[in-house]
Amino acid sequence: MSDQAGIIARDLVQVYSSGRKLWGKSDAFRAVDRVSLSIAPGETLGIVGESGSGKSTLGRMIAGIEAPSSGLVTFWGEHYAPAGSAEWRRQRRHVQVVFQNPAAVVDPRWSIHAQVREALTTHERLAASEADDRAQAMLAMVGLGAMGKRLPHQLSGGQLQRAVIARALVINPRLVVCDEAVSALDVSVQAQIINLLLELRQKLDLSLMFISHDLSVVRHISHRVGVMHAGRLLEIGDSASLFDNPQNDYTRRLLAAIPADSPRQRRERDMRAFGGAAQPTNPQLSVPS
Ligand SMILES: Nc1ncnc2c1ncn2[C@@H]1O[C@H](COP(=O)(O)OP(=O)(O)OP(=O)(O)O)[C@@H](O)[C@H]1O
Ligand SMILES: [Mg+2]
Structure with missing residues (x-):
């Protein structure tokens, strides 16, 4: 990768259509409309806005799991390869996405240690003992050091979300897009996971895109915040000045x-x-x- 660090998005547009035509007119609409932004290494960019404003769509384009209709994302100087290609799979190790519902993204039959380990060995060739050790160290980092043998249903929602975060971070990604990652959790568990993310961001020099309805959480975690409305990025700026002024x-x-x-x-x-x-x-x- 080149030395142009961080993520730069220019004029991102996502057009969706149900495929039906109303009176001969296409029902295509812009879920995301000409959004430009950047995220520096180690920076947290919060994204807020009401339901349907295009936050998740923007997050998927920034993460490279959905190609924009037009516009461009530059990720540490590279463009994302076409989804599914070998090059795209190689790029996946640098960007991870954490969604709201951890139970939907884990395999119910595998221990959490096995799932963290598998994420690692998909991207790196490692001796068995080294893969075990790194998976265990990552679980310890998220506070699940003693629970590696458990199956997903033997964990609480907050513990399972920690396991999903461990699985996302074990491969040392550069960017993690958190889309309502703590929204389904109790307030006390939310605080634990947010503090964990803040800690890991510092330790691992991660860039975070933190999408949430919860403005107080976004304010707490973000360096800068962007406000989405009807597909547009209305305002983006330093967290303190955006919230205060x-x-x-x-x-x-x-x-x-x-x-x-x-x-x-x-x-x-x-x-x-x-x-x-x-x-x-x-x-x-x-x-x-
Ligand atoms: N795959 C899709 N096909 C068609 N329309 C879509 C698709 N994904 C999202 N949309 C539409 O695009 C708009 C933006 O959706 P998006 O999920 O990005 O909003 P959001 O801000 O994340 O909302 P929420 O806060 O409810 O999660 C919505 O009108 C949604 O219905
Ligand atoms: Mg969403």
Whole structure:
């Protein structure tokens, strides 16, 4: 790979269509519309936005598991090869995706140690004992050092998500796209997994794309944050300034739905968001901070 480090996406567009035509017109629409962004090595980019705004579609294109209709992703100076090709499989070891539901992506018949080990030996030729040791060390890193022999159904949801993260990280990827990776977990388990990701990011110099509905989590974990709306990237910037001083009206309204730490902070934020007229926050959208 070249020395052009990190991910650069330019003008990504994804057009979907159901294939049906309405009155002779195609129903094609842009799920992602001309999005450009970059992620540096070791950087976490958070992506927020309402349901259907194109976050997952953008994540799949950044990860190279779905080709854009137009636009280009440069990954450490390379373009992704056509999906399924030998070159594309080689590139897979550098980018991993962690989704919301760990049970859907593990093999129920294999111990978690065996699954972490298998991820490793798919990409590297290793002596059996070295593969065992590296799988075990990775499980220990995610706090499952004593549970390697267990089958997926013998773990809690949070433990299973840790195992999936271990499997994603054991091959030392450069980028991990986390798509609602903690959304299904209890708040206390969410915090553990987020702290684990923060720790591993530092240890392994990972780039993270962290897609979530949960604005307080995104704020906590991200260096920069991008706001998606109807396929467009409305705003992207440094996490602290975006949350404290959003430039876009939509972002302001989205942020106004997060409960603040204190009534005073909430009042101040609502004043900013609504230009003086304080509004009640929406309990449907509230998130623990
Ligand atoms: N494979 C597909 N074929 C057709 N339409 C799709 C496909 N994948 C996504 N879409 C549509 O594209 C739009 C964006 O979907 P996407 O899953 O990227 O949104 P999202 O922001 O991740 O939403 P959520 O927060 O609910 O996960 C939606 O209207 C969705 O229905
Ligand atoms: Mg999604």
